[in-house]
Amino acid sequence: MSGEQELGITESKAHNTGEWYTELIQKAEVADYAPMGGFIVTRPRGYAVWEAIRESLDDRFEDTGVRNAYFPMFVPESYLEREKEVVEGFDPEVAWVTHGGYDELDERLAVRPTSESIIAPYMAQWVRSHRDLPLRLNQWCSVCRWEATETKPFFRTKEFLWQEGHTAHRDRDGAWEETMLRLRQYEAVYEEVLALPALVGRKPEHDTFPGADTTTTVEALMPDGKSVQGATSHHLGRSFAEAFEITYTDAEERERTAHTTSWGFSWRAMGAMLMAHGDDQGLVLPPAVAPEQVVVVPIWSDDDREAVLDYAESVVDDLETADLRVEFDDRDERNPGFKFNEWELRGVPLRVEIGGNEVADGTVTLVHRPDGETVEVDRDDLAETAVEHLDAVHRKLYDAARQHLEENVRDADSPEEMLGTIGKHGGYVRAAWCGDEACETVIKDEIAAEVVMLPMEDDEDYEPVAETCAVCDEPSEETAYFAKTY
Amino acid sequence: MSGEQELGITESKAHNTGEWYTELIQKAEVADYAPMGGFIVTRPRGYAVWEAIRESLDDRFEDTGVRNAYFPMFVPESYLEREKEVVEGFDPEVAWVTHGGYDELDERLAVRPTSESIIAPYMAQWVRSHRDLPLRLNQWCSVCRWEATETKPFFRTKEFLWQEGHTAHRDRDGAWEETMLRLRQYEAVYEEVLALPALVGRKPEHDTFPGADTTTTVEALMPDGKSVQGATSHHLGRSFAEAFEITYTDAEERERTAHTTSWGFSWRAMGAMLMAHGDDQGLVLPPAVAPEQVVVVPIWSDDDREAVLDYAESVVDDLETADLRVEFDDRDERNPGFKFNEWELRGVPLRVEIGGNEVADGTVTLVHRPDGETVEVDRDDLAETAVEHLDAVHRKLYDAARQHLEENVRDADSPEEMLGTIGKHGGYVRAAWCGDEACETVIKDEIAAEVVMLPMEDDEDYEPVAETCAVCDEPSEETAYFAKTY
Numbered sequence: 015m016s017g018e019q020e021l022g023i024t025e026s027k028a029h030n031t032g033e034w035y036t037e038l039i040q041k042a043e044v045a046d047y048a049p050m051g052g053f054i055v056t057r058p059r060g061y062a063v064w065e066a067i068r069e070s071l072d073d074r075f076e077d078t079g080v081r082n083a084y085f086p087m088f089v090p091e092s093y094l095e096r097e098k099e100v101v102e103g104f105d106p107e108v109a110w111v112t113h114g115g116y117d118e119l120d121e122r123l124a125v126r127p128t129s130e131s132i133i134a135p136y137m138a139q140w141v142r143s144h145r146d147l148p149l150r151l152n153q154w155c156s157v158c159r160w161e162a163t164e165t166k167p168f169f170r171t172k173e174f175l176w177q178e179g180h181t182a183h184r185d186r187d188g189a190w191e192e193t194m195l196r197l198r199q200y201e202a203v204y205e206e207v208l209a210l211p212a213l214v215g216r217k218p219e220h221d222t223f224p225g226a227d228t229t230t231t232v233e234a235l236m237p238d239g240k241s242v243q244g245a246t247s248h249h250l251g252r253s254f255a256e257a258f259e260i261t262y263t264d265a266e267e268r269e270r271t272a273h274t275t276s277w278g279f280s281w282r283a284m285g286a287m288l289m290a291h292g293d294d295q296g297l298v299l300p301p302a303v304a305p306e307q308v309v310v311v312p313i314w315s316d317d318d319r320e321a322v323l324d325y326a327e328s329v330v331d332d333l334e335t336a337d338l339r340v341e342f343d344d345r346d347e348r349n350p351g352f353k354f355n356e357w358e359l360r361g362v363p364l365r366v367e368i369g370g371n372e373v374a375d376g377t378v379t380l381v382h383r384p385d386g387e388t389v390e391v392d393r394d395d396l397a398e399t400a401v402e403h404l405d406a407v408h409r410k411l412y413d414a415a416r417q418h419l420e421e422n423v424r425d426a427d428s429p430e431e432m433l434g435t436i437g438k439h440g441g442y443v444r445a446a447w448c449g450d451e452a453c454e455t456v457i458k459d460e461i462a463a464e465v466v467m468l469p470m471e472d473d474e475d476y477e478p479v480a481e482t483c484a485v486c487d488e489p490s491e492e493t494a495y496f497a498k499t500y
Numbered sequence: 501m502s503g504e505q506e507l508g509i510t511e512s513k514a515h516n517t518g519e520w521y522t523e524l525i526q527k528a529e530v531a532d533y534a535p536m537g538g539f540i541v542t543r544p545r546g547y548a549v550w551e552a553i554r555e556s557l558d559d560r561f562e563d564t565g566v567r568n569a570y571f572p573m574f575v576p577e578s579y580l581e582r583e584k585e586v587v588e589g590f591d592p593e594v595a596w597v598t599h600g601g602y603d604e605l606d607e608r609l610a611v612r613p614t615s616e617s618i619i620a621p622y623m624a625q626w627v628r629s630h631r632d633l634p635l636r637l638n639q640w641c642s643v644c645r646w647e648a649t650e651t652k653p654f655f656r657t658k659e660f661l662w663q664e665g666h667t668a669h670r671d672r673d674g675a676w677e678e679t680m681l682r683l684r685q686y687e688a689v690y691e692e693v694l695a696l697p698a699l700v701g702r703k704p705e706h707d708t709f710p711g712a713d714t715t716t717t718v719e720a721l722m723p724d725g726k727s728v729q730g731a732t733s734h735h736l737g738r739s740f741a742e743a744f745e746i747t748y749t750d751a752e753e754r755e756r757t758a759h760t761t762s763w764g765f766s767w768r769a770m771g772a773m774l775m776a777h778g779d780d781q782g783l784v785l786p787p788a789v790a791p792e793q794v795v796v797v798p799i800w801s802d803d804d805r806e807a808v809l810d811y812a813e814s815v816v817d818d819l820e821t822a823d824l825r826v827e828f829d830d831r832d833e834r835n836p837g838f839k840f841n842e843w844e845l846r847g848v849p850l851r852v853e854i855g856g857n858e859v860a861d862g863t864v865t866l867v868h869r870p871d872g873e874t875v876e877v878d879r880d881d882l883a884e885t886a887v888e889h890l891d892a893v894h895r896k897l898y899d900a901a902r903q904h905l906e907e908n909v910r911d912a913d914s915p916e917e918m919l920g921t922i923g924k925h926g927g928y929v930r931a932a933w934c935g936d937e938a939c940e941t942v943i944k945d946e947i948a949a950e951v952v953m954l955p956m957e958d959d960e961d962y963e964p965v966a967e968t969c970a971v972c973d974e975p976s977e978e979t980a981y982f983a984k985t986y
Contacts, residue, residue, distance in 0.1 A: 046622065048572045049579070050609065055622055058567035058637065065568065081544035082551065086534045087573075087611075087642055087659055088595075093535070107601030109574075111611065114646035114658075115593030123536065125573075125597065125611070136532065136541055151544070155642075156573055160600035172600075173573055 021359060027294055031238035035289050036167065042297045042359050044288065045167045052165050052172030059360065062305040064175060064284055068154060070207045071177060071279060074199045080150040080179060088123035089132045097131040107160040125158040130276060133180045134258035141272060144184055144264045152179040168285025169242065169500045176280035182260050182272040189273035193249040196277040197230045200245040208287040209300040209411035210234050211419050213495060215467035220451045227251035233466050234286045235419050239440015241466045241497040244283030250274045291411050297361025298384050300411055301404040306341040308333055308400060309357045313350045313369035326368045329378060329396060336397035358383065363407040364400060384410045427484045429456055432496060436463045442497045446490035448483035456485050457496055465494045507845060513780055517724040521775050522653065528783045528845050530774065531653045538651050538658030545846065548791040550661060550770055554640060556693045557663060557765060560685045566636040566665060574609035575618045583617040593646040611644040616762060619666045620744035627758060630670055630750045638665040654771025655728065655986050662766035668746050668758040675759035679735040682763040683716045686731040694773040695786040695897035696720050697905050699981065701953035706937045713737035719952050720772045721905045725926015727952045727983040730769030736760045777897050783847025784870050786897055787890040792827040794819055794886060795848045799836045799855035812854045815864060815882060822883035844869065849893040850886065870896045913970045915942055918982060922949045928983045932976035934969035942971050943982055951980045
């Protein structure tokens, strides 16, 4: 670092969201571009956030009967072909391994784009009787999809980190409950961990995962008005179980075919969180994922150096004892202003400032990262107070995102209104939709917006928006959310 | 599972270690073979053990300044070539990605066999001043080496899971301290987590990691008398730093070249643990890694069913409250004998049996997995007692392995004696060695045993075994441990 000039973000989030985001990611040491297009290097500050998300999901999975496993990173071409035969529309662009050492392989190996076709045959082996069901497997791994688009860290990368869950059940209800359980866990992680409200719903039929009966999705609204899909949960029905012969004998010794699901949460969700909360000063991290939740910055003069540092150190001890992740920035060679800027860039949710006044008064000064709100509090019950303020920071982030979302769902009932609304404001347009892909195409061709999700009809607050399709005027079966997407 | 016949291990560990091991791994649901030779599927019971090891290493790393990151799974061919130019002898056999989607790539990508050549250029970017040092990065990932050998789960697989640490330091001493710190952490995990005593030392010069000044190793003795290397820590000197220009300005503003290290611990160490402790009844897991540490098996008759189950349930509650990983096997459809066999196969370290007598006496019966030692203890302070007995099980495993190791280090002072000793007993032969590879070759050509490690001369209990080489009689510089290896 050669100076403050270089340190700060120069792009504006409001005016240039895309450039601001990529500058943010690099300047805040979250990620760098790899030498190969489509790949990134996730730096410790970024990876720590991913680890926190992973841990939170893993705890939820473990509490609900999921067990982690690890399957090979390669899938033989014949396995993918088998999936192609059973699953119409399945033709993933993958990275192909053709040589091992100095020899050409007899059969090409795909670097896994997802693992249904390598996991399903093992599920078929491991499931014998109804007592073996449900079978719930999950793996955390990297996958590779050879899509030729511009790289955007975490949003669009050829290799990405994710978890993929794969389960088998006795019947349709069991599989559907599983699909929804995982969707709701994803939603909970968005809200409780990422401080992001999400829209949850179904994908339209033509956009379901190949082979799935139903694909459900978690969508988040980005500051530039586009929607990002960070997690999906698929009800696969019996298509994979039939193709890969995942069968079991029921209690009456009859042979039955299982029903399966798969569900995945990728680092796109992390990208969405970083983009949603960050600002022109840098990252803004929800306390649940921040590598440092609190930074303590002592501000001393020549006269009170020792007193301030001693006092600050005891504050740090208290916060650490309360199991908070605390950084004590007592660097001699940097002034407080520099430190403030640096920790703001890094997104630390809560700053504790301690100077001579605080020492004299037995207080500390707290500063909230998102809005700079500053409050002087008693030093004595600081650990408890800090937890409350971290909660407050989480709520501020969530509420701001919630408000942004609510302000950006607009109804429309004609193609012109839909196009005009998305063109002018971005965000979601909610419209009645007959379910015909052709009516989506009308919008898509004009403005690259598509149906990102259909609310679940069994949601409490579900209400059809109109009775005829906003595009073709035929009777409407669905309410659809249209948006531009990442 | 169609019956007890299929469940049990049929091979003998003593007579047929190799076949016994592969049967054990599959029957105990640790791993299965993948469709592609060289690859395996790690099942939940195996993966849970790996996760426990990972967590234990990660805690140690975190406490000593390491931060996790994630680098791309592919390395461009030109990057590997660059490493080849600077590192004599570096020519790894790798899996090559040649096509992405339907197109041939301009440059082939190697699936990472290790990541020095993709990580070092980023270290060069991130290190500017002496204040950025030491820089300590680690990643948990899978790597792929295209070695054409017979697959042996965890011991020999083309893809394997590991962690790779990469660090940069101001000077040689800093890098050497790091190398030894990681070696000692690996040794501690072997002893405290895997219940395996290990030999630690240096690799001979001709067997160091390409580019390294010194390679240090952790070696464990297997029941069939072979040595397995499950972790290595490399002092890389300045070779990588010079090649990749990892330089920094020191406090006097002078440009200096950093010193680097790398260190890795792979799932081989897990395989070594499984092979060392398992027996003809199945797995025997050290309590630190066992997915279930205690299994509670109620044994009821028609008369006391409810009383036994209630009592057993309260025991389970107590054990869970004490943070033990407990399984309550109250299945109706299986008799106690079947359950005992099944949990023995799975390696659960401690079994709690509860029948009418225990209920009447206010006791429980504890059975140690390794040797069947059975003891009746008071129910009241069971949680504490159980922890003590788990510690005892760990000690039993460690002591047995320690004794096996001590009995299998033998001195020899002529080629004939070395060959005869290894041929007859396996294990390690300790001999004075001049350091010349030719003298190792004499032994290697005859009996496929090699120098697996040289004790560190600064070890407290280091003592040269003789003053002239056991093979050529020239003055000896080293004491070497010869053994057959995995």
